[in-house]
Amino acid sequence: MNYEILLIEDDPIFTFLLEKGIKHADLKGDTISFLNGKLAIEYLNKEYSDQKNYIIFLDLNMPVMNGWEFMDELESLASTDNCMVFVLTSSAYRDDIEKLKKKPLVADFVTKPITEYLLKGIKENIEGNFEQNQTT
């Protein structure tokens, strides 16, 4: 099963670390990085297809278009059938992510830094979800 992995993160170090981690966790699929939500949503508006599965790692605090705004846009585009969003947060301080919790597209919250261990969990979550979708 192949996925398209979108990294939406303004911090180049996190992007760097995430790319490394994805490689290690053996998550198959093309990885594309975006510096903010706007670039990502522009890409999706152009390229989105129901036939593809999307794994999105989303940072919340970003310039131009932040994570919350991105989620609002994404909801009108993608469905839970083929899209999972993992929200990246730099702390366990969750007040600012409360309103994201209820969104069905959001698969989980991940506290930075993303370790290999966390990514393996994410991988299982992804495979479980999409393979289940496939059989039903």
Add this chain to the structure above:
Amino acid sequence: MKGGNIIDTNRLETLMSFDVMDTDPEAIYDEITSLAASICDTPTSLISLIDDKKQFFKSHHGIDYNETPLSESFCKYLIEDDLDLFIVENAQNDNRFAHFSVVKNDPGIKFYAGASLTSPNGNRLGSLCVLDNKVRELDDTQIKGLKTLAKQVVHLFELRKAKKLELEQKIDLERKGKLLDNIVSATGIGIWERDLANDSLTLSEQGLEIFSLDKDSLKDFKTDHWFSRIHKDDLPLVKKKMHDCLTYPSVSCNVQYRFLQKDGSYKWIYEEGKVLKWSPKKEPLLMYGTIQDVTEKKSFSTELQRIKNNQDAMINSTRDLMWSIDLNFNLITANTAFHDLVEKIQGTPFKEGDPVFSDEVPLQVTKKWKSYYQRALDNGRFSVKQKIQNPKKFWTTYGLTSFDLMYNKEGETIGITCFLKDITSEVLSQQVLINAKEEMQKIMDTSLDIICTIDEDGYFLTVNQASKEIWGYSPKEIIGTNYMDLVYEEDKIVTEKSASSVSSGEKIVNFENRYIHKNGHVVPMLWSSNWDEKEGVFYCIARDNTEKKKSDLKLENSERRFKTLVQESSDIISILDIEGNFKYVSPSSTKVIHMSPEEFMGKNAFDFIHPDDLDRVKAKFDLIANHVSVIIESFRFRNKFGEWRWFIANVSNQLEEPSIQGVVITSRDIHETRNAKEQLIQSERRYKTLVQEGSDMICIVDEKANFSYASPTTSKILNITPEEFVGTNAFVHVHKDDYDMVYEEFIKVLKIPQVNIKPFRFRHGSGHWIWLETIITNKLEEPTINGIVVNAKDVTIKVQHLKAIEEQNAQLRKIAWTQSHIVRAPVARLMGLVDLLRDDNEKLKAEEREQILNFIVNSADEIDHVIKDIVENTINAIDIDDII
């Protein structure tokens, strides 16, 4: 008899047989008349034939008409008088003929001479005659000539008749030949002839068709050709049969074989043949015969065989027994199952023709079967059910044997067919069903509750006898009616709702509604219903709820009474013996002192009394021995938790009452009352303190907020005396920033009884602001007050603290945010980078490692900056003085 000869049927028939009457003239007869006229030298000669109505001239020489009525006939006298020859010399002088038109008028006949035309069987048909208008005589030669010619005419008639017959026969033959052809072609039979001397074959059209040959190919069709087309499996037989047939002195022979057709398929041919001619040496010369296409018949019989085989297979594969016997009870045939059983019983199966009675079975069994067979023979077809107890295996099997008679073609009985079927499972399941049904019926019949089924449209399908008792209608009256018709009007909607939830799969129990009894009364019903999706029916049990309703009502009443009297009351009713031991305690004890009646049993009441009250209570109680009732003033009684509760008690002597035999104590908990009293006293005391020394101020203002009263505490709190307040307006003292809010709140109280005003700033007598929390109550209608009561409290310190806390919280939130977003980010980065280094050190390329190190340095710098910021933020974070 004169004239009788004319109509003699024999004569007429003979005449008709020559088929000459009314026929056209023919040259040969005309030649005869001409010859006769010439011989007799007369102008006229006729061949006259007489039937029963007229005379007809087959030839008329000398006159031009060919018939006359009988009344004008000379010739008939030959017949009537049975004469061979008849001569009239002068008709004009003869009374018999003088009136004839031919005599009287033209041509004026005078002379007549006729010779009889006599058929070989002796019948006179008419005459050959000559006529003349002169009186004449004939000489012997002439007469002989006339007679000879008359004979010749009859010969001609004979000849004519023979010719006609021949023709008819020929036509008939042709017709018959055609018919035969038709028949032959209709039967599809081909005819062949084989010339053995020349080895050639002739075939009829039909035969050519059957062999699918044409005439040309037949020209050189030798016997070997014929053999070559016969199916190889059939050829030996054909050759043998042919050989037999050609060996003197054979009779006819027949054979069936497959013959190759033009299209490559084979036809089944049935051939019959016979040698027609033998040579003197007894060698066959010619043979002929027929062939028939029997392909269809053959395949039909193959099909028949196949069906029979299938039937046999079926008959033999069943475990049921089938056999047939003849009139002497000898086996005709039986299926495998029968043979197997017999073999099991006696070691060998019956052979066909053997008697069907085994020595291995008890005599009475044989007798029984014999009687069955006899019964079938006497009365025809019947079936009998047998119960077979197997003593070894302790089980019972059931069989159904059917006997029927067998007939031959003539309809005579020739035997009995028997069929024994194992019906154990049918019988057993039937029994179970019957038992279940009986049980069900018993339940239905004896049930006092209504048991019924209702279809999806609400019509009763079944109902038991209980309906008569409960609803007044017998089952007969109810079945087919809609249950809704019986439901009490007010309950129809709830009933419908309940029914629809039942039909959606819910099981409803204890649904209550009301039905209308036949006599008009309302019957409360209690229903349990279940919907059977498969059958499409509701199964319902309904109970007459009248008694329960009544008792519910009673229970409700008594419960209410009980509750009022016992449970809800704070009175405990107890019965003690004279020693003070509990014999009974009312349930209210649970509520009042948290002890259940059981906990008191076997205990002494005085153990629960407060030591300070014990002597007094004991003394009072002892009085009861001599008094009907005694009242015990307030005393303390210990409850479950060891707390002391205040009680008063009324003691009543019921020692002599047989149903009680004790002292009845009615104790009332007066604890709350006592406490309330004490609380009142305390609160009064508190109020005094509050009003005089407390931090609360109480003022009364009018609807425009002008003070009419202020409590003395104002002096202390606001440094403004009550006297100074009275007559001034309250809003004068309110901080301008809070004015609007306070005003909004104040005018509310004109409409509602009480308003809480949140803290606002009020000017202290010495000029600074203090925070007041205020409750204002509308007492404008209260005559003793006639104003708005203002209750205010100085909350300055509290407000200051609150403000400080809010400020501090804001700071903390900022720190927390910073921590999470500014500090955590670089820390997280560092952690990630370090992880990467640790885990992947070897795998990283040099420039990557360089890059990571740069990232680490940057992140560390960032943290440094952040921490500096935090420190600055927190140093001045909390300073209450700033806020006030």
